[in-house]
Amino acid sequence: xxEVTQIPxxxxxxxxxxxxxxxxxxxSAIYNLQWFRQDPxxxxxxxxxxxxxxxxxxxxxxxASLDKSSGRSTLYIAASQPGDSATYLCAGYxxxxxxxxxxxxTILRVKS
Amino acid sequence: DTGVSQDPRHxxxxxxxxxxxxxxxxxxxxxxxxxxxxxxxxxxxxxxxxNEAQLEKSRLLSDRFSxxxxxxxxxxxxxxxxxxxxxxxxxCASSLGYRGEVETQYFGPxxxxxxx
Numbered sequence: 001x002x003e004v005t006q007i008p009x010x011x012x013x014x015x016x017x018x019x020x021x022x023x024x025x026x027x028s029a030i031y032n033l034q035w036f037r038q039d040p041x042x043x044x045x046x047x048x049x050x051x052x053x054x055x056x057x058x059x060x061x062x063x064a065s066l067d068k069s070s071g072r073s074t075l076y077i078a079a080s081q082p083g084d085s086a087t088y089l090c091a092g093y094x095x096x097x098x099x100x101x102x103x104x105x106t107i108l109r110v111k112s
Numbered sequence: 113d114t115g116v117s118q119d120p121r122h123x124x125x126x127x128x129x130x131x132x133x134x135x136x137x138x139x140x141x142x143x144x145x146x147x148x149x150x151x152x153x154x155x156x157x158x159x160x161x162x163n164e165a166q167l168e169k170s171r172l173l174s175d176r177f178s179x180x181x182x183x184x185x186x187x188x189x190x191x192x193x194x195x196x197x198x199x200x201x202x203x204c205a206s207s208l209g210y211r212g213e214v215e216t217q218y219f220g221p222x223x224x225x226x227x228x
Contacts, residue, residue, distance in 0.1 A: 004154070034216065034217070036219075041224070042221060042222070043116075043118075043203060043219045043220050043221040043222045044155070044203065044205075044219035045219075046216050046217070046218065046219075049216050089154050089155075091154070091155075098160060098167075098168060099145065099157035099160060099168065099170075100145075100147075100155075100157065100217060101157070102154030102155050102156070103154050104152065104153050104154050105154055
């Protein structure tokens, strides 16, 4: 059974810091990886999707990388802002177009 | 394009009652997914439709759960004889996917269920 671990479970940083969130899979045979943001009591907002042929994706201050050989992904957030405070979830696609397998998330708090 | 919508947003029910949730996907999205999320955990896959066909069901989906997607548009998830362990956020997602292609799943706001 595929298990996804996200480290750290929670993180509190001052505004302006650069930070890295980590995600690892027990089974490195994932096809694609997606990072999401979830605000309290809300649904999921897709941030970045890394396809199987790619190693990283960038959107604004966010950069996500995927090392399929080790089954690890990182999400880098540059110049963090209080509005970045949320739970960040990584999820892997185990088969083409089917279900996502999620980690438990990293709760991020950016203090002003 | 108004995104994925779910109704109701919140539901409180008594143990043993039946509940039904609705999901309206992004128009023209052919794939629809249901996930369940409990407090402090990531979402867990429940079931998946390609158009009107239910192609995969998780072992989490007991006999008390049933999902439909008539005509390949909106979907409903029914829970019969609810139990306190069913209390969770139920999330719906949709995507436009074709065989061999990877697509982004877009999630709705969820329906939060509390079983008393």
